[in-house]
Each structure stands twice: as structure tokens, then as C-alpha cells.
Amino acid sequence: MSRPDISAIDGGNPVEQQATAWFVRLRADDASERDRQAWQQWLHADPGHRAAYGRIEALWSSLGDFAAAPELATRVPRPRVAPRRAPRPRRWLAAAAAATVLACATGMAFLLLAPAAVESAYRTGIGERRSLQLEDGTRVDLDADTRVQVRYDHRGRHVRLDGGRAFFRVARDSERPFLVQTSAGSVRALGTRFEVSRLGNAADVTLYEGSVELQGSADAARPAARLGVLVPGQRARMADQRMQVTDAAVAAGSAPGWLSGRLVFNDTPLPEAVAEFGRYSFKPVLLADPGLASYRVSGVFRGEDVEGFIQALGEVYGIPEHHTADGSHVLGNAP
Incomplete structure (x- = not known):
């Protein structure tokens, strides 16, 4: 037998089934170099494969002496094994037993541990940016003054953006959708690249690659409503259970400035x-004149160069500036 029968164990997550089959095959007495090469190809074909195989290895290690306990098989239904044409060699008996125990243990782990999830929280300070790689290979870049909560389980991948802005490069995993939640709504994606920014009670979503579905916010009395789908180069603002789409003028494969x-x-x-600019400066910029809210700005600036930004406003619009005792920048004349 040159490769594992990845359909031998029925039911459950197909990727977990494949990972279990590879784990068992590589521990058989007749495992060949060709088997190992095929396993490496499978492992590198999808980040989800590597993550699933790592979970199987960790589960097997955690069982210890309990792996041989008969109670394991009695608490979880025995997996159905596909019939084979030829008798299985005796050297496969240990591997077959490992397959049964792993399948049972995996099933029991999901039954007993499914409510538990891996949860992490990350944040950046004023002027700080941070890049993260999540367990499935997804990369998340956090802008300054950003807060996110990450929750992964076997059913889905969830990120809550509590403040600030983040750029996501999502690893494809068809078994576990990727969802970014904000108070204004959520973004559902498979393999794709997009940015989400919190703006008070609204949220902006800019799509650079792939496709995302936007949903409104949900509560106990109202499920999330589907707002629409974005294509690359579009930006949408979610607010009040609606979305407004504009062209973002971003090139495919590019990234936020x-x-x-x-x-x-x-x-x-x-x-x-x-x-x-408030994300990058400990000395905030304040608008003293409410009429300045109607002004609009175009240009490229360095995040830490708030002085250059204020100078440009003065040159273009003639907006006066003064400082408070704590060093805050105040624009305009108070009414």
C-alpha cells in the first residue's frame, strides 16, 4: 500500500480524517519514502492541513497510557472502516489500533471539548504597529491604537475588532469560515485580503483581493442581515444596518499605505x-470650529508628521492653529 486510504474513517471533518490517516500510515512498519514524500506534499498543500496534523499529533501525545484504555472506545461510537480486498498484514495491526483510538479520541475530543476555544487578545499603543500570524497561517497587521480579540475553534475563526484598524491576509480553510466582527456589522471571508477600520459607530471595509460578504450587526432580537458582497477595489462603510459602497482606488495585490x-x-x-493622526501622536489634534467638519483632505503624509499635516492645512485652507497647556494642537477659532 503506497498511500493511506483517506476515506477509511467515515464521518467528521474531512481534513481531520486525512490528517489521522497520514498519522497512522507514517507509523506503520511498511511506511516507505514515497509515503513520506506524498505526506509532505499533502502537508504543504494547505495551511489547514498542517494545523490539522499538528492537532492530531498533540492529541495522540496527550492520550499517553489512556490511548489503550477500553473506556475510550465505549464512550464514542466505533468508526466504520471501509472493507479491503486483501487481508491486512499483521504489521498493520498496531497502526489499525492507533487509527481506531485516534478516531475515537478525536471524536470524543470534539464532543467533550468543543465548547472550549482558543482565545487571544492583542492590542497596539499610540504610534505602534504589529504583525501577527494566527494558527492557520492567516496574517493580521494591526495599525496603531488597535484592539482585537481572536477566537478559534473547530467550527470557525472569529476576530472581533474593538477599536482601530487591521489588515487581513486570510489563509483558505473551507471547513472554518473567517469572520471579522465589529459593532457596526461583520465581514465573512475565505482566502482573501482586506482591511477593516472602526470609525465610531461605523466600520469601513476595503477589499484588495478575493471576495467578502458583509453582514449587519446582530442582537438577541434580530439576526444579522446580509448587506452585500464586495469585489476587489471597492470600499464599503457599514452603519445603521446599511452599507454604502465606493471605489477605493487600490491596485490588486497591493496593501494599505x-x-x-x-x-x-x-x-x-x-x-x-x-x-x-490621533493613532500616532500623544498630542491630539482638536477641531475648535464645527464648520471645519465640512472640509475634505487629499494627500499622502507620514503618520508621525502631524506638524507637516497641520502646516499643509494652513497653506491650503488658511486654518489657524494654537496649542493648549498640555501641548494639544487646536485647529480653527472657537465659535
């Missing part, structure tokens, strides 16, 4: 531009 410290404004309302 803030990853390299640049803030890019394209007809951006002045209050939003000021809020962007």
Missing part, C-alpha cells in the same frame, strides 16, 4: 483625517 507608515487621504472628511 499605513503598513509602511503612510497615511493616504482621498477626499477624506477632515475629522476622519484628524482621527487618523
Whole structure:
């Protein structure tokens, strides 16, 4: 037998089944170099394969002496094994027993441990950016002053953006959808690249690659409503159970400017531009004149160069500036 019968164990997660079959095959007495090469190809074909195989290895190690306990098979239904044409060699008996125990243990682990999930929280401070790699290979870049909570289980991958902005490069995993939640709504994706930014009670989503589905916010009395689907190059603002789509003018395969410290404004309302600089400066910029809310800004600035931003506003719009005792920048004349 040159490769494992990945359909031998019926039921459950197909990727977990494949990982179990490879784990058992590689521990058989007649495992060949060809088997190991085929396993390596399978392992590198999808980040989800590597994650599943790692979970099987960890589960087997955690069983210890309990792996041979008869109670394991009595608490979980015995897996159905596909019939074979030829008798199985005796050297496969130990591997077959391992397959049965692993299948039972995997099933019991999901039954007993499914409510538990791997949860992590990450945050960045003023002027700080951070790059993360999650367990499935997904990369998340956090802009300054950002807070996220990550929750992974066998049914899904969930990220909650509590504040700030993040850029996601999602690893494809058809068994576990990837969901980014905000107070204004959520973003559902498979393998794709997109940015989500919190703006008060609203959220902006910019799609760089792939496809995402936007959903409104949900509560106990109302399930999430489907708002629509974005295509690359579009940006949508989610607020009040609606979305408004505009062209984002981003090139396919590109990334947000803030990853390299640049803030890019394209007809951006002045209050939003000021809020962007607030992520990078301990000395906030305040708008003293409510009339300034109607001003719009276009240009490229360094995130840490708030002085250059204020100088540009003065040159283009003639907006005066003064400082408070704590060093805050105040724009405009108070009414």
C-alpha cells in the first residue's frame, strides 16, 4: 500500500480524517519514502492541513497510557472502516489500533471539548504597529491604537475588532469560515485580503483581493442581515444596518499605505483625517470650529508628521492653529 486510504474513517471533518490517516500510515512498519514524500506534499498543500496534523499529533501525545484504555472506545461510537480486498498484514495491526483510538479520541475530543476555544487578545499603543500570524497561517497587521480579540475553534475563526484598524491576509480553510466582527456589522471571508477600520459607530471595509460578504450587526432580537458582497477595489462603510459602497482606488495585490507608515487621504472628511493622526501622536489634534467638519483632505503624509499635516492645512485652507497647556494642537477659532 503506497498511500493511506483517506476515506477509511467515515464521518467528521474531512481534513481531520486525512490528517489521522497520514498519522497512522507514517507509523506503520511498511511506511516507505514515497509515503513520506506524498505526506509532505499533502502537508504543504494547505495551511489547514498542517494545523490539522499538528492537532492530531498533540492529541495522540496527550492520550499517553489512556490511548489503550477500553473506556475510550465505549464512550464514542466505533468508526466504520471501509472493507479491503486483501487481508491486512499483521504489521498493520498496531497502526489499525492507533487509527481506531485516534478516531475515537478525536471524536470524543470534539464532543467533550468543543465548547472550549482558543482565545487571544492583542492590542497596539499610540504610534505602534504589529504583525501577527494566527494558527492557520492567516496574517493580521494591526495599525496603531488597535484592539482585537481572536477566537478559534473547530467550527470557525472569529476576530472581533474593538477599536482601530487591521489588515487581513486570510489563509483558505473551507471547513472554518473567517469572520471579522465589529459593532457596526461583520465581514465573512475565505482566502482573501482586506482591511477593516472602526470609525465610531461605523466600520469601513476595503477589499484588495478575493471576495467578502458583509453582514449587519446582530442582537438577541434580530439576526444579522446580509448587506452585500464586495469585489476587489471597492470600499464599503457599514452603519445603521446599511452599507454604502465606493471605489477605493487600490491596485490588486497591493496593501494599505499605513503598513509602511503612510497615511493616504482621498477626499477624506477632515475629522476622519484628524482621527487618523490621533493613532500616532500623544498630542491630539482638536477641531475648535464645527464648520471645519465640512472640509475634505487629499494627500499622502507620514503618520508621525502631524506638524507637516497641520502646516499643509494652513497653506491650503488658511486654518489657524494654537496649542493648549498640555501641548494639544487646536485647529480653527472657537465659535
